[in-house]
Amino acid sequence: MAKKTAVLAVDPVNGAGLFQYLESFYENGIPYTVFAVAESPDIKTNSGIPIRVDGTVTDLKGKADEYEALVFACGDAIPKFNQNADAPYNRDMMEIIKEFGNAGKIMAGHCAAALLFEMAGITDGRRLAIHPFIKGAVVNGTATDELFEKDGNFYTAQTESAIPAMIGELVDILK
Numbered sequence: 001m002a003k004k005t006a007v008l009a010v011d012p013v014n015g016a017g018l019f020q021y022l023e024s025f026y027e028n029g030i031p032y033t034v035f036a037v038a039e040s041p042d043i044k045t046n047s048g049i050p051i052r053v054d055g056t057v058t059d060l061k062g063k064a065d066e067y068e069a070l071v072f073a074c075g076d077a078i079p080k081f082n083q084n085a086d087a088p089y090n091r092d093m094m095e096i097i098k099e100f101g102n103a104g105k106i107m108a109g110h111c112a113a114a115l116l117f118e119m120a121g122i123t124d125g126r127r128l129a130i131h132p133f134i135k136g137a138v139v140n141g142t143a144t145d146e147l148f149e150k151d152g153n154f155y156t157a158q159t160e161s162a163i164p165a166m167i168g169e170l171v172d173i174l175k
Contacts, residue, residue: 002030003068003106003174006060008093009053010074011038015045017110017160018073024167030174032071035060037093057092062099069174070100072109072116074160094120108170110157114138117154127151129158129166 005025009018018034025032034053036043041053064070084090094116101107101122109117114128115137123141127149135143148157148166155173157166 002028004066005030005032005069005071005106005174006063006067006100007032007034007071007073008037008057008060008096009034009043011036011043012046012048013043013051013073014111014160015047015049015051017163018045020160020163020167021071021073024171025174028171028175030171033067034073037089039087039089057089057096060096061092064096064099064103064105067100067105069106069108070097072097072107072113074109074111074113098122104153106153106155106170106173108155108166110163110166111159114141114143114156117141117156123154126154128154129156129162131159 035055035057036053037057041055044050097116097120101120107117111131114130115134117123118138118141126141127144128138128141129146129149130138130143147162150169155166155170157163
């Protein structure tokens with residue numbers, strides 16, 4: 001039976017990245033729910049296209065036991081997080097990342113996902129693919145120059161263009 005997956009989508013989300021995950025999950029019968037890291041499920045892609053997702057990150061709090069995986073769909077995550085670090089939805093996001101990571105769930109994402117996993121304190125000793133511009137911010141894990149990394153239950157890709165290199169292995173573990 002396919003593993004139920006929670007997908008976090010920042011506002012604005014990188015549509016190219018988000019839709020690569022969702023299309024692959026849909027085509028492979030992997031059940032997923034998309035949660036906006038925002039006050040509302042109405043978000044936009046970073047090219048301005050409005051989308052409505054299944055719920056908000058607050059709806060996911062305390063529900064790690066209902067999912068086997070957490071996927072972080074990046075976008076303008078770090079600049080927006082920086083501007084709104086104290087917003088309840090960002091605090092909820094960090095709690096959820098930590099909750100899923102500490103529960104040993106499958107953790108996946110691209111671009112700044114590895115940095116947010118790092119900030120949540122769940123990357124100790126992990127090899128992580130991360131956007132080259134923020135590679136130096138990883139101190140507990142090991143940031144690599146690889147397009148994608150699989151380290152135990154962690155699947156990370158440098159950018160949305162590296163998702164195709166990672167998605168096959170991620171889908172295989174989720175099927």
